[in-house]
Amino acid sequence: MVQFRLPMLPAAGEVPWSAVVNDEEVSLSIESNAILLDVLRDQAGSLGTKRGCDMGTCGCCSVLIDGVPRLSCLTLAQEGSGCSITTVEGLADGHHLHPIQQTFTECGGSQCGFCTPGFLVVISALLEDNPTPDDAEIKAAIEGNLCRCTGYQQIVDSVRAASNILTSGEAIEDSTAAKSDPDPGYVAD
Amino acid sequence: MSEDKDKVEGYRQQSGKLPFPRPGSGGSRGTSDLRDEEAIAGIKGLGEHKHDDLVTGSAVGKPTALVDGRWKVTGQAQYGDDVRLPGELIGRIVRSKHHYARVLSIDVSAALELPGVVAVATGRDASGSFGVLPVTKDEHAMAQEKVRHVGDPVACVAAIDESTAREAVRLIEVEYEELEALHDMRGGLEDSDEPIHDRGQYHIGSSNVQKRVFQEFGDIKGMADNAVASHSSSWKFAGANHGFTEPHAVVANWDPSGRLTLYTPQQVPHYVHRALADVLDVPMHQINVHRTFVGGGFGGKSDPFPHEMCAAILSRKTGRPVRINFDREEVFWVNRGRHPSRIDMNLHADSEGRLCGIETDALIDGGAFASFGHVTTYYNGVLHTAPYEIGAFHYTGARVWTNKPASGAMRGHGAVNSRCAFEVGMDGIAEQLRVDPITLRLANLLPPHSATITGFRVTSIGMRECLERVREASGWDEKFRKLPYGHGIGVGCGFFISGSGLPIHWEPNKFPHATVHLKVDMDGGVTVHTGAAEIGQGSDTVVAQSVAEVLGLPLDMIRIRSRETDTAPVDLGSYSSRVTFMNANAAISAAMEIRQELLDAAAEMTEAPNDRLVIGDRRIYMRDDPKIGVSYLEALHKAQEDKGALVSSGAYRTPPMGRVHKGAGAGIAPAYSFSAYVAEVKVDVETGQTKVLKVWAAHDCGKALNPLSVKGQIIGSCHMGLGQVLSEEMKYGRNGHLINPDLLDYKIPTIHEMPEVVPIIVESNDSEGPFGAKEAGEGPLLPILPAVCNAVYDAIGIRTSELPITPDRVHRMIEDRCKKEEMDPLDLDSPVLRHSELQATLEARASEHAERDFLRASDPDLPDYNNGALFGFNPEIPADEQDERWVVSVTPDSDYMESPRLAGSAWKHAERRHGGGS
Incomplete structure (x- = not known):
């Protein structure tokens, strides 16, 4: 089929693309000028990676390319070719959440949750690099991410709590473990 | 609150059989009867509450993780653009490039010939009008005759894909006849050859006035006569966008x-549901509105929108699912943000430091559509008649149409700007009276269970405790008017509705505002059906907590189904801070x-008398x-024998409230929230940069x-309010173009601009709220703006009357002040305060009132x-029934019309049905 384009964009040809997305080898055929965010969302199935502004201002689309936080809306997909890409879906270990995922829910780091994937991947890279960041380091790490709900304070709380989990080696529960028993039995004093 | 109680007890339940040392383990208390103040997590406040007997503290009152949090942190939460159905098509909208124009013709032939284009729709495909308020349905899915702002569909x-859709949009040729656009809101008050809308017989002259309000309450004539201090200000507020x-x-x-x-x-799925039925001309039961996860709303996703109609129309035409996703620029065109406003305010205080009068004139720029405008016009006035007792209230408000993206409801709807002007005025009055501004406020508060000047029924009031606690926490008495130049501290208060007493569809009916259905089947889990829209504020969680609390169950046994109008009972949605109050009340009654x-059932099994049984944690016992x-x-x-699943329905409707004058319903709420903030700032005199510390x-x-x-919510509200006071502004260029429709130039505070916020929760235990609760979503935004403005005055002696206070x-x-006072910027001084004799009088009155309030809050039988x-x-x-000088009037008399104020001049036109206009 003939490809129609906005006048300023050249017609794109298809190119092969492969990368390791969340530890899984992915091989696709993409348009040569495709943006990484589009490839991740529309072709690689990572709908957790969010589109907020398309111009690198909100940080919702952050992903890790070879462990480094990048704005996928400003990255040509081809730049990620051959790399290891981590999105929010790649942070948890099965049903065991990453500490920062766990603490985001517990400390109020997430309200509407739309900016959350971006924050989580950026913070996971920070904690990987530096498991005990101080306030200035936390602020520097997330300065490129906008959150409209939390005012950031509970996000910073979440990072501190995650840092505690990492340093204490506390186990993260399996979310599939049995929940409350409706018939718990009764033991008298 | 102790460390231990601050611990989150959300979904982290342990599995398996638990040994119970004593009946019940859900909370700090085992049973659900007899109230034990010490043991109930954080319960405070005075007086009895109808739910007191239910509270064990096992589910409410504890920091609780959002029940849908795990979907969000794993990337599994589906937001609007994450819904991908097989065979989907991509929709795009052709938007006006003119501010105001007549659409002469639309040529879609080239677009239809483009391979990959499946359907095109125009205004002819849906001529029905809609709008969130039934009295002002002035929107259409696509232009009918005219386009009214840049970006109008x-x-x-x-x-078949986005690039094809974008190309097709480019190929659609629209022929326009440009009309003279209106950008300055003041122009909207005048007659126009071509008003932006035509409201038929209800049109106000030939002007662009969409709504006007006139209100006089109290001793209007006396207010200036009795005044010993008056503060006048003339404010300009820029428009703000929700920025979700x-x-x-x-x-x-x-x-x-x-x-x-x-x-x-x-x-607000329910209003979309109604609007879709109108526009598509099908009955409501043929439509299922499925609310996805909402990536931030703040009021900006509460109107029914044209793009929602467009997607439905395109899907109907093509027989395939159609997905439309906005660019950020389109978000700004749809807008519905805070109204750009011009607010003039005069405050008067008498020799005893009482507020003997408020005169407010608010002209608000509605942009191209009515949206919630009727309500906003009232809220700009009526929501600053409390928490203080006042001698007179004179309000003139007008909302005009202009050729800008429509303004609408945004967090703190209608109350934010006028509250800012008002609280800054209070600071000015305190300065003139030479008294402490916090003392001035404490000596003028309405007591609990009182009525405001316009007849709002106020139940619980925690205002006094709010003020006292921020005064103490901030070290106010050591800092106010005592910090070095460039460094300041300021206070501001807020008052907001906890749910609107008047539902939007107010045809006389007895429909509840909120309904909750419960279903408990043999597995023991409780399914909650509610239409309350979870938008990140935690409404699912609070409804689950309420049900869990009443039934003595752990939170993980409650599952919320709040997504679809097919299964959820009608709920009026997440706006006006109504969800916790109304939905939790409905949930409690269902539970x-x-x-x-x-x-x-337990009584039958145990043969114990029913009234001796209590519910503990998953156990019912004597x-x-x-x-x-x-x-x-x-x-x-x-209980399920011969019957099957237990089902129940609970509902909440507000009690009859308020007075009967025209507009009396606006601002009526079953309860009100109160807040007081203190902000400490540093202002760099050389750069003009304000940093909130x-x-x-x-x-x-x-x-x-x-x-x-x-x-x-408190910290997030601070963030949003700080944005509006420091940096956020929808900027319009000389030709009326919105020049910053993106998140780079529309400056939302990043983490570096955010100060440390110390949230202080005050619990007044409202007599009608669920377990005593009121709202926390919008009210906390109001005080931050005036607190910062007042702190800037304390720092550099300059009173701003324009927001945002950008460095320029x-x-x-500062330059103006230096010029006026012929001083060098570095020699400027911050203001000083030497208390007058009135200070002691006010302090005495405040402590007398504190006693009065305590008694009123704890006594159930009050006069x-x-x-x-x-x-x-x-x-x-x-008072108006006691003294004829106290008036109640909602239409201006001829005296007033001889020299009306700016917004008041909207009354110079007559409605067409009364012989005005043509």
Whole structure:
């Protein structure tokens, strides 16, 4: 089929693309000028990676390319070719959440949750690099991410709590473990 | 609150059989009867509450993780653009490039010839009008005759992919006849050859006035005569956008049975449901509105929107699902943000430091559509008649149409700008009277269970405690007017509705505002059906907590189904801070029915008298002999015999309230929230940069059902308010173009601009709120703006009357002050305060009132207290019934019209049905 384009964009040809997305080898055929965010969302199935502004201002689309936080809306997909890409879906270990995922829910780091994937991947890279960041380091790490709900304070709380989990080696529960028993039995004093 | 109580007890339940050392383990207390103040997590406040007997503190009052949090942190939460249906098409909207123009023709032939384009729709495909308020349905899916702002939808296309859709949009040729656009809101007050809308016989002259309000209450003539101090200000507020991170997105799908499912991130699915039925001309039961996860709303996703109609129309035409996702620029064109406003305000105080008058004139720029405008016009006035007792209130408000993206409801709807002007005025009055501004406020507060000057019924008031706690926490007495130049501290207060007493569809009916259905089947889990829109504020969580609390169950046994209008009972949605108050109340009453059935079953099984049984953690047993009892599941199965699942329905409707004058319903609420903030700032005199160092934020939410969320709301509100006061502004260029429709130039505070916020939760235990709770979502935004403005004055002696206070504006104000006072910027001084004799009088009155308030809050049988008692009137009768100088009037007389104020001049036109206009 003939490809129609906005006048300023050249017609794109298809190119092969492969990368390791969340530890899984992915091989696709993409348009040569495709943006990484589009490839991740529309072709690689990572709908957790969010589109907020398309111009690198909100940080919702952050992903890790070879462990480094990048704005996928400003990255040509081809730049990620051959790399290891981590999105929010790649942070948890099965049903065991990453500490920062766990603490985001517990400390109020997430309200509407739309900016959350971006924050989580950026913070996971920070904690990987530096498991005990101080306030200035936390602020520097997330300065490129906008959150409209939390005012950031509970996000910073979440990072501190995650840092505690990492340093204490506390186990993260399996979310599939049995929940409350409706018939718990009764033991008298 | 102790460390231990701050611990989150959300979904982290342990598995397996638990040994119970004593009956019940859900909370700090075992049983659900007899109230034990010490043991109930954080319960405070005075007086009895109708839910007191239910509270064990096992589910409410503890910091609780959001029940849908795990979907969000794993990337599994589906927002609008994440709904991908097989065979989907991509929709794009053709938008006007003119501010105001007549659409002469639309040529879609080239677009239709483009391979990959499946359908094109224009205004001809849907001529029905809609709008969130039934009295002002002035929107259409696509332009009918005219376009009214840049970005107004003209046509839409559906194509196989996004690039094809974008190309098709480019190929649609629209011929316009440009009309003279109106950008300055003041021009909207004048007659126009071509008003932006035509409201027929209700049109106000030939002007662009969409709504006007005139209100006079109290001793209007006396207010200036009695005044010894008056503060006048003339404010300009820039428009602000919600700035939610998720752009609007929608997916529409007509299924094979001919029903439409609309997947949309909506705060108010019910109004979309109604509007779709109108526009598509099908009955409501043929439509299922499926609310996806909502990536931030703040009021910006509460109107029914044209793009939602467009997706439905395209899907109907093509027989395939259609997905429309906005660019950020389109979000700004749809807008519905805070109104750009010009507010003039005069405050008067008498020799005893009483507020003897407020005169407010608010002209607000509605942009191209009415949206919530009727309400906003009232709210700009009526929401600053409390928390203080006042002698007179004179309000003129007008909302005009202009050729800008429509303004609408945004967090703190209509109250934010006028509250800012008012609280800054209070600071000015305190300065003139030479008294401390916090003392001035404390000596003028309305007591609990009172009526305001316009007749709002105020129940619980935690205002006094808010002020006292921020005063203490911030070290106010050591800092105010004592910090070095460039460094300052300021206070501001807030007052906001906790749910609107008048539903938007107010045709006389007895429909509830909120309904909750419960279903408990043999597995023991409780399914909650509610239409309350979870938009990140934690509404699912608070409803789950309420049900869990009443039934004595752990939170993980409650599952919320709040997504689809097919299964959820009608709910009026997430706006006006109504969800916790109304939905949790409905949930409690639904759960009470189930609770009764369980108690009856347990009574039958144990042969214990029904009224001696209590519910503990998953166990129902005799109060005085806990050994006698059955487990929750045993009682449930007994109750289900010959019957099946237990189901119940609970509803909430506001009690009759308020007075009867025209507009009396606006601002009426079953309860009100109160807040007081202190902000500390540093202003760089050379650059004009304002840095907020720390904020102490006290908010009276009645009872914090989920303190984690309440704190999150307080801090988040600070963030949004700080944006508006420091940097956020929708800027329009000389030709009326919006020049910053993106998140780079529309400056939302990043983490570096955010000060430390100390959230202080004040619990006044509202008599009608669920477990005593009121709202915490919007009220906390109001005080931050004036607190910062007042702190800037304390720092550099400059009173701003224009927001945001960007460095260039502050710098210009400093220059102006230097020029006026012929001083060098570095020699400027900050203001000083030497108390006058009035200070002691006010302090004495404040402590007297503190006693009065304590008694009124704890006594269930109170005589009425009406605004006016402070001025010597009998508190049990409204002052206007005691003294003819106190007036109640909602139309201007000819005296006023001789020299009306700016917005007041809207009354110079007559409505067409009364002989005005043509």
